[in-house]
Amino acid sequence: MKRFVFPLAVALCFLVLVSDHAAVSAKDTWISVRTKNFYLIGSASEGDVRKVALKLEQFREAFIQLFPGMKFNTPVPTTVVVFKNRSAYLPFGPPNTAGYFQAGPDVNYIALSTERSGPARSGLDGVFNIIFHEYIHLLVDNTLKNSPLWLNEGLAEYYSTFKISDDRNYELGIEPGSHLLFLSRNEMLPLKTLFAVDHNSPYYNEKSKKSVFYAQSWALVHYLLIGRDGGGKQLTTFLNMLANGDLIEAAFPKAFATTFEAMQKELANYVRQDRYKIVKGQFNAKLELDTMTEAQPLTEAEAQAYLGDLLLHSNRPEAVTYLERALQLDPNVGMAHASLGMLRFREGKTEEARASLERAIKANSQHYLAHYYYAYALSRQRPGDTSGSLTPEQAAKIREHLKRAIQLRPDFPETYTLLAFVSLISSTQIEESIATMKRVLAESPGRIGFVFMLGQLYMHKSDYKAARPLLEQVAKSSEPESQHAARLLDQMSRIEQTAAKYGDPQTRTRGSRSTATPAGPEVIASETQTVDPSDPSAELREVLRKPAAGETRIMAKLVRIDCERKSIFFVFQTPSGLLRLRTNSFDDIEIRTFTADVMGEIACGPRKPVNIVVICYIPNADKRLKIDGALKSVEFVPADFKLKPDKQ
Numbered sequence: 037m038k039r040f041v042f043p044l045a046v047a048l049c050f051l052v053l054v055s056d057h058a059a060v061s062a063k064d065t066w067i068s069v070r071t072k073n074f075y076l077i078g079s080a081s082e083g084d085v086r087k088v089a090l091k092l093e094q095f096r097e098a099f100i101q102l103f104p105g106m107k108f109n110t111p112v113p114t115t116v117v118v119f120k121n122r123s124a125y126l127p128f129g130p131p132n133t134a135g136y137f138q139a140g141p142d143v144n145y146i147a148l149s150t151e152r153s154g155p156a157r158s159g160l161d162g163v164f165n166i167i168f169h170e171y172i173h174l175l176v177d178n179t180l181k182n183s184p185l186w187l188n189e190g191l192a193e194y195y196s197t198f199k200i201s202d203d204r205n206y207e208l209g210i211e212p213g214s215h216l217l218f219l220s221r222n223e224m225l226p227l228k229t230l231f232a233v234d235h236n237s238p239y240y241n242e243k244s245k246k247s248v249f250y251a252q253s254w255a256l257v258h259y260l261l262i263g264r265d266g267g268g269k270q271l272t273t274f275l276n277m278l279a280n281g282d283l284i285e286a287a288f289p290k291a292f293a294t295t296f297e298a299m300q301k302e303l304a305n306y307v308r309q310d311r312y313k314i315v316k317g318q319f320n321a322k323l324e325l326d327t328m329t330e331a332q333p334l335t336e337a338e339a340q341a342y343l344g345d346l347l348l349h350s351n352r353p354e355a356v357t358y359l360e361r362a363l364q365l366d367p368n369v370g371m372a373h374a375s376l377g378m379l380r381f382r383e384g385k386t387e388e389a390r391a392s393l394e395r396a397i398k399a400n401s402q403h404y405l406a407h408y409y410y411a412y413a414l415s416r417q418r419p420g421d422t423s424g425s426l427t428p429e430q431a432a433k434i435r436e437h438l439k440r441a442i443q444l445r446p447d448f449p450e451t452y453t454l455l456a457f458v459s460l461i462s463s464t465q466i467e468e469s470i471a472t473m474k475r476v477l478a479e480s481p482g483r484i485g486f487v488f489m490l491g492q493l494y495m496h497k498s499d500y501k502a503a504r505p506l507l508e509q510v511a512k513s514s515e516p517e518s519q520h521a522a523r524l525l526d527q528m529s530r531i532e533q534t535a536a537k538y539g540d541p542q543t544r545t546r547g548s549r550s551t552a553t554p555a556g557p558e559v560i561a562s563e564t565q566t567v568d569p570s571d572p573s574a575e576l577r578e579v580l581r582k583p584a585a586g587e588t589r590i591m592a593k594l595v596r597i598d599c600e601r602k603s604i605f606f607v608f609q610t611p612s613g614l615l616r617l618r619t620n621s622f623d624d625i626e627i628r629t630f631t632a633d634v635m636g637e638i639a640c641g642p643r644k645p646v647n648i649v650v651i652c653y654i655p656n657a658d659k660r661l662k663i664d665g666a667l668k669s670v671e672f673v674p675a676d677f678k679l680k681p682d683k684q
Contacts, residue, residue: 078118370400
C-alpha cells in the first residue's frame, strides 16, 4: 500500500507558501461535524462538508454490506479535513493532487478540496477514487489476516470507482481506463508470479513493472467478484482459509475448485473479451447521515492546531508553524500542545516533548491521545528506542496515563499495545498483557504489529509453543517487524536445542528485553574436541560463546546492573575485585542462561541472590576512564560450573 510521505527536500518547497496561507487558512470560517465513523473539519460550507461525510459513510457501508461474512473494524479514528478550494488545499497536499489519505497508528487523515476542476476522473470524483482506494487498504489491513498483496491492491482498485446516486443506488466494478489500456497491450504475469509479489518486489516498486501488477490484480479481483459464477462466495472462503493459516498454494485451488493454470486461462479469456460487468444494486434503505449531527464552530486556534497536526502526520516540517501559531492565539489548546510534544519527541528533544505533553493534559485532561502520547514519551528515551528499562516508579506512571486513556477511549488499540510494551521491558504483568493483546487481536486480526507483540509476550514467559506460530506469521510478512521476528525464531530454536541437550526445559534466555533481542551466534558443539565424561562441566564449556579477537573471558558473580540515561553498567565480583563493564543497551550484548537457578529477570538493580556467570568483554586500555571495559556477553551457569578443567 502506497502512502504519501514527504522527504524534507520536497517539503521545503512549500515553506514559501506557509506564511501567507497560515493566516488565510485560519481566518476562514471552520466547522466540525462528527459522524459514526469520521470526524470532519472544514473551511468549506456546511453543505459541502456534510456531502463529503455522507459519501464516505455510504462507501464504507457499501463495502461492509457486500462482504456480510466479514467483521470490519477501524478503531483508529479518521479525521477528514475539507478545504473550500484548491488554493486553500495546496499548502497541505502533495503536488498535483486535490486529495490524499494519510494513515497513522493514532489518527488517519483524509484531506481534500471540494472544488471541481477538469474531467470527472481528475476532479472531485478522481479525488474520491484515491481516498476510496486507500480507505479499503485501511479496512483490509486491519481486518483481513494474511491478506496477500495482489488481493489487497486488487480490492482497493476495484472499490475505488464506487458510485452512488440518490443515497441508495450504487455501482461497482467500473473499470479504470488506464488498466484497460495496459491489459489490451501487454502480457499478464503467470499467477504464481503475481501471487509472490510483496512490498519488496520489483513489480510493486519499479515504475516500469508495477503497472502490470496493479492492472492484473484489479482484473483478477473483478473476475472473481462479478465475472465468475460463485466467485464472490469462493473469495470469502479463500480469505477465511488464509486467515486460518493455510498457504495460498493449498487455499487457492481448494477455494476456487481449479488449478493456477486453469485460472490463468480463465482470466486471460476474461480480459481478452474486453467487456467488464458492472454491478448495479440498491440498498434496502437510503444511506443517510444522522440528522441530529450538528455542525460545531471551530476557533481560529483550533483550526490551526488541526492543520498543524495534519502536517505532523504527513511528516512535514512546517507543522511547527501552525502549532505554535495556535498556541499564540490560545495557550490552552490542548491538541496543539499534544502535537507539538510529539513533534519535539521526534526531534529527540525528550524533555521539551514531555513538558508540552504535560501542558496538553493540563489543558484538556479528557483528551485520550494526550495521555497516550505522554505515556509513549515516558516509555522511551528517544524515538525508535525499544531497548531501555523502566524503574517501578516510571512503569507505574506510564500505566496510570494509559489506563486514563483507556477510560476515555476504550476501543483505541495502541494504548493496549503500549501497556504490553511496558510489561515486556519491566517484566511485570505479562499474563495480564497476554490476555489484553488477545482481545485486541480479535478486533484487529490483520495488524501484524499486534501479532508481533503477542508473540514476544509468549516468548518472554518461555511459552514457545504459543509464540512460534505468531512469530512465523510476522516473519513471513513484508512488515518492518519481519526480520526481527525471524531473529527471535532463530533464538528460540537455539534455546530449545540447548535445553534438549541438557535435559532442562527451563533453560531460556532472560533479559530486560530478552524476548525482543537476538541472542547472538548459534551455539554449536565442537566436533573436534573430545568431552571428558568425568568432568560435569566439560559439555557446557563446549557450547559457551567463544571470545572474539581482543576479548577476555572470565568467570565472575553478577552483583548488580546500573542503568543510566545513555548507558548500562554491569558490575561483577571477581577474585581481584569489582569489574564495571559498559554497554549501550541490553540489545548490544548476548545474554544466555544454562541454569534454572536464575531468580528474577535480568533488569536494572541489585541481583538477589548474585548470579554465577561467564562473561566476555574488551578491556579498557585507558585507565583514566571509570569503566573497566565494554561488555560483549553474559552467560548464566550453574553454581558448580568450572570454566577450566581440573588439572590431572
